[in-house]
Amino acid sequence: MKFSPTECISARIGILQRKINTIYRKYLSPLNISESQSSILLVIYQSKEVGQSEIATILNLERSSLSRNMVRLEKNGWIQKNESYHPIWSLSKSGKSFMKAVLPAWDNAMKEVNSLMGTEGWKSFKNFEKSLN
Amino acid sequence: MKFSPTECISARIGILQRKINTIYRKYLSPLNISESQSSILLVIYQSKEVGQSEIATILNLERSSLSRNMVRLEKNGWIQKNESYHPIWSLSKSGKSFMKAVLPAWDNAMKEVNSLMGTEGWKSFKNFEKSLN
DNA sequence: TCATTTAAGTTGTATATACAACATTACTTT
């Protein structure tokens, strides 16, 4: 199997992510939250309580990258941790109320992406995702 | 259509890109080049000569992001531009010789990703990509 | 139990990215 440089999947998935993130930002930036931070909030939102290393595993994020994201989220007042060295994170009161605004915005972003991709595009994405497990 | 937060495609494509880029870095970092920079080199390599704004369009990169990448690539001595304000870029002598090392490394990265994804995964990826055009 | 090793979190440093604002060139219109 021989590949041509135009096939570079790393470049291509980067392009796709920039396209998708541009759509997301359109809905999220009015709330002053980034796509990365909202991803983490969603993980905590669904788990109620979750350890930091578990978030890193779920999102396949390097420890140090996540560490800095957590600092930013905490500075924004949306999350809180217990006092352990291996902290368990949860949404703060403010974070819970913030989610009431984030979820609809996020849903709108998903809807716009979905309208672009269509049912077949989604199916393809899921198969692609599964192939990399 | 109602979405669940776990379906967030932005988060999921981010995870996939981090997985793929980790593989790429394994092959590219010994050459002291990043995935982003190699993507741009590949575009120039294939076009021989290409305008800066065209690169931005191809890679769906914001003007300013690309501008800084070009500075880094030029500082590394791999690319050169004409003296226009809208520069036309090409590989330098050093860049051409560097590509002789980059292309095999890049091909090895592609091979490893390909062995993970399989034929079906690739087909799915291409369909997913097409759905976002 | 204490020492050693492993795991998890943070900090230093560098690249990557986007948006806003600005600068410069190119293009249009009169």
Added chain:
DNA sequence: AAAGTAATGTTGTATATACAACTTAAATGA
């Protein structure tokens, strides 16, 4: 041709990411 407009490139600022090195806590074993 000059003025005005649009397109392109760069700089300021902030977030995001990874690796290496360091720190600290947890787990293991002698």
